[in-house]
Amino acid sequence: MFFNSLLTNFAALEVGQHLYWQIGNIRLHGQVFLTSWILLGALLVFISLGTKKMENDPKGLQNLLEFLWDYIRDLARTQIGEKVYRDWMPFIGTLFLFVFVSNWGGALIPWRLIKLPSGELGAPTADINTTIALALLVSLSYFYAGLSNKGWRYFEYYVHPTPIMLPFKILEDFTKPLSLSFRLFGNILADELVVGVLVFLVPLILPIPVMFLGLFTSAIQALIFATLAAYYIGEAVEEHH
Amino acid sequence: MLAFNFFGATEGGLFDINATLPLMAIQVVALTYILNSLFFKPVGNVVEKREKFVSNNIIEAKNKLSEVKKLEADLLTQLQSARSEAQRIVSEAENESDKLFKEALELANNEANASKEKARLEIESQTSAARDQLSKQVEDLSELIVNRLILEK
Numbered sequence: 001m002f003f004n005s006l007l008t009n010f011a012a013l014e015v016g017q018h019l020y021w022q023i024g025n026i027r028l029h030g031q032v033f034l035t036s037w038i039l040l041g042a043l044l045v046f047i048s049l050g051t052k053k054m055e056n057d058p059k060g061l062q063n064l065l066e067f068l069w070d071y072i073r074d075l076a077r078t079q080i081g082e083k084v085y086r087d088w089m090p091f092i093g094t095l096f097l098f099v100f101v102s103n104w105g106g107a108l109i110p111w112r113l114i115k116l117p118s119g120e121l122g123a124p125t126a127d128i129n130t131t132i133a134l135a136l137l138v139s140l141s142y143f144y145a146g147l148s149n150k151g152w153r154y155f156e157y158y159v160h161p162t163p164i165m166l167p168f169k170i171l172e173d174f175t176k177p178l179s180l181s182f183r184l185f186g187n188i189l190a191d192e193l194v195v196g197v198l199v200f201l202v203p204l205i206l207p208i209p210v211m212f213l214g215l216f217t218s219a220i221q222a223l224i225f226a227t228l229a230a231y232y233i234g235e236a237v238e239e240h241h
Numbered sequence: 242m243l244a245f246n247f248f249g250a251t252e253g254g255l256f257d258i259n260a261t262l263p264l265m266a267i268q269v270v271a272l273t274y275i276l277n278s279l280f281f282k283p284v285g286n287v288v289e290k291r292e293k294f295v296s297n298n299i300i301e302a303k304n305k306l307s308e309v310k311k312l313e314a315d316l317l318t319q320l321q322s323a324r325s326e327a328q329r330i331v332s333e334a335e336n337e338s339d340k341l342f343k344e345a346l347e348l349a350n351n352e353a354n355a356s357k358e359k360a361r362l363e364i365e366s367q368t369s370a371a372r373d374q375l376s377k378q379v380e381d382l383s384e385l386i387v388n389r390l391i392l393e394k
Contacts, residue, residue, distance in 0.1 A: 016254040026260035036265070040272060047280045054287045056294075062287075069284040089285075090277035097276065098269060129261035137266055189255070 015193065019119040029127055031116060036124040039105040043097060072096060072226075079230030084149060084237050088230065091141060095134060096226035099125055103188055103218030107195075107211065123188050123218075131185040135177035138229040146236030160240055176232060180225065187221050 019030035050061030058066055072093040076085040080092075106123020114121055124130045146154035158169040191214040198207040 016257070018257065028259065028264065029257070029261040032261055032265065033268075036268065040268075044275065044279065047276070051280065051283050054283055056287070056291060058287075062284075065280065065284050066288055069281065069288060072281075073285075090281045091273050093281055094269065094273040094276050098272060124265075127261065128256055129258055130265045132258065133262045133266035134269060136262075137269060 017119040019116050029119075029129060031119045031121050032124045032127045032130055035105065035111065035121050036102065036130070039101045039124070040098070042105075043101050068097075069093075075223075075226060076230050079227060080234040080237065084145070085230075088141070088145065088233050092226050092230045092233075095138070095229050096222055099134070099184065099225045100219065100222035102130070103222055104215065106188065106192065107214045107218050122192055125184055125221075126188040126192050128181070128185050131181040132177070134184070134225070135181035138180060138232060139173070139177045141229070142232040142236040145233045149237045150239075154236065156240060157236065157238075176228075180228060184221055184225055187217055191217055 019034075021028040021030040021033075046061070047065065050065040054062060073085075073089060075096070076089040076092045079085075080088055102123050102125040106126060111121035125134075143154075146157065150156075158166050160169075191210075195207055195210055195214055198210055
């Protein structure tokens with residue numbers, strides 16, 4: 001295949017190679033966990049520093065964290081609605097923070113300087129396993145939100161305006177996680193690949209605008225993921241009259 | 242597990258799905274709980290406490306403002322009534338003093354008139370008395386003159 005030969009020639013790119021960890025019978029993508037632990041560790045350190053001394057008059061990091069909290073609350077409240085947004089705010093916020101930190105961490109930190117025996121470190125969200133895990137969690141969440149809020153009446157949603165909608169709504173339950181996971185995966189991986197190829201071809205200056213574009217895409221993708229997750233939950237708990 | 246051999250990698254590939262998926266899901270759920278207790282709850286408490294504090298203060302300030310306005314209106318009516326009362330008292334006093342002045346003036350006038358009248362009467366009586374006396378003396382004198390003239394003849 002043309003693609004094969006082209007991509008194997010870019011030895012520096014190493015697309016689709018992983019650092020495998022073998023634990024008993026199961027195999028893991030080690031590089032995904034390594035980067036996610038580093039990034040989440042940094043996030044947790046940042047948050048613990050900011051919440052260490054909470055005051056009524058916020059100073060320094062606390063300001064930033066309160067802004068973040070407010071941002072996430074607004075996101076959850078507008079999508080889920082006044083009534084139950086409180087229950088889902090931590091989940092939506094965690095999705096946002098996880099995706100954001102992963103995307104930006106992947107784009108900003110020069111992981112390639114760290115050599116691995118196989119594969120390379122990068123954004124955890126550039127691995128299909130991570131994005132599918134997030135998308136499935138969103139699916140589970142909106143089912144749980146609908147069922148716990150409305151009981152069996154949740155399934156009225158499937159025939160809501162007319163029963164004709166039933167097959168489409170069932171199909172939606174599959175397309176939602178699919179589109180969520182592939183959108184995030186595709187965007188982040190594409191950004192990494194574009195930057196990688198450009199760096200490989202023209203190592204100076206030219207990749208910089210693309211890197212900025214990548215940062216923009218990364219932030220937007222985090223916002224889109226969290227917003228859609230909140231929207232799906234809001235759709236599930238919405239009362240039809 | 243579902244594993245395409247994509248982009249010619251001998252092992253794995255872009256769509257290599259394995260136990261990373263469930264473990265990552267568990268990690269994200271754990272992260273949700275950690276962030277909830279470390280970030281969302283404490284920050285939410287502080288922010289909501291402050292929002293409550295601010296809204297309470299606003300309500301309190303509004304109450305106080307309406308109270309102040311009520312007091313102000315109250316004071317204004319009090320001031321107005323006091324002003325009209327003062328005006329009334331002043332005009333009353335003016336009338337009173339006017340009346341007193343007039344009375345006193347009348348009294349003084351009367352008194353002056355009376356004493357003038359008395360003085361006039363006295364002058365008149367004294368004048369008439371003097372005239373009587375004078376005419377009597379004239380009479381005596383004329384009689385004396387007449388007698389002397391007659392005797393001398």
